[in-house]
Amino acid sequence: MTTSPITTTRDGAVLLVTLNRPKANAIDLATSRIMGEVFRDFRDDPDLKVAVLTGAGDKFFCPGWDLKAAADGDAVDGDYGVGGFGGLQELRGMNKPVIAAVNGIACGGGLELALSADMILATEHATFALPEIRSGTVADAASVKLPKRIPYHIAMELLLTGRWFDAEEAHRWGLVNEVLSADKLMDRALELAHLIASGPPLVYSAIKEIVRDAEDSKFQDAMNRITGRQLQSVDVLYSSEDQLEGARAFAEKRDPVWKGR
Structure with a gap:
């Protein structure tokens, strides 16, 4: 029996979306297509107001593209489904708030996925990077978004070097809204989601x-x-x-x- 790589939980007007692909929550084409369907349905459901996106476990939020799947034939330019990679960053008409609760490593496409949210909360142990440069490819979505979110020279340093940075630095540059202990991350994310869901x-x-x-x-x-x-x-x-x-x-x-x- 195959387990879905995405789990969803409805909590009133809030939808909790959890990426659950052991061991690292990497995204292959099939997972991306499922995520697109999940966020499309969230967008179109009048009873849902806010979504929270997180990763299963306490080590990985998402490392991005599944390189093992790519080695087995998943084309990097394949069918990501509605909404593009991760189902969120190119989803047309997504006019509902989305909160990313980054519970661990968020690198490459995983960081780009977090950048597609409207707010980002992170655990104290979360780490970030755009390591595509080391693989001879480009972090395309981050190249578009990151220089508009944080100071240009910092964004370019991160894109050109692929270096890792921690949650404290991400918060300092305004990339992350709040840094929380691991045991408080989801409580705060859901608290914030319900607060927003109560609004107009x-x-x-x-x-x-x-x-x-x-x-x-x-x-x-x-x-x-x-x-x-x-x-x-x-x-x-x-x-x-x-x-x-x-x-x-x-x-x-x-x-x-x-x-x-």
Whole structure:
């Protein structure tokens, strides 16, 4: 009997996604396709608001591409499935928050997977690297994302040398939101997920689309698209019951009741 490399647990409006491929949680093509289906279904499920992604065990979050599978015939340019590698970093319309709970080693594609999340929490013993340079290949997604997330010269050093760095350094450069002891990582990740899930989902959707759309735009061009309601999530928000509910709750001095419509 084959065990799925991905386990999911629903906790109210929160989906916990665990990568579970002993010994190291490496991702092959089949696993990537499953992850794509998991995150696509999460994106499309109106009852789910936030996802938490972590790895099984306490040593590896994810080392990225499964080199043993590649040696057995998995092509590096093969069918990763919907959402691209790891099912998340190229998934269109992913307008729900995702938290990465990095429980150990996150290198190569594993670090790129964490970079696809909106927030990253890490254990004190977590370590990171982009070692592709040593294998004569490129960390493509990280080359796009990392210089936009941390200081350019630091990002280039990490990309060009492939050196390892710890959670404390990752936090210092703003790559990681919080560093926690191993026994507190998942409690904090789920606490944060439930806090976000209690908020207005249409606003979160608008925030994610605005951030994504504005990444390579001039400020005024981005603002014009927002105020002109050219972004679908913004247009939905401005016409929603939740938009009125927020104002009414403030006026009535009560907590808002978000309906996501």
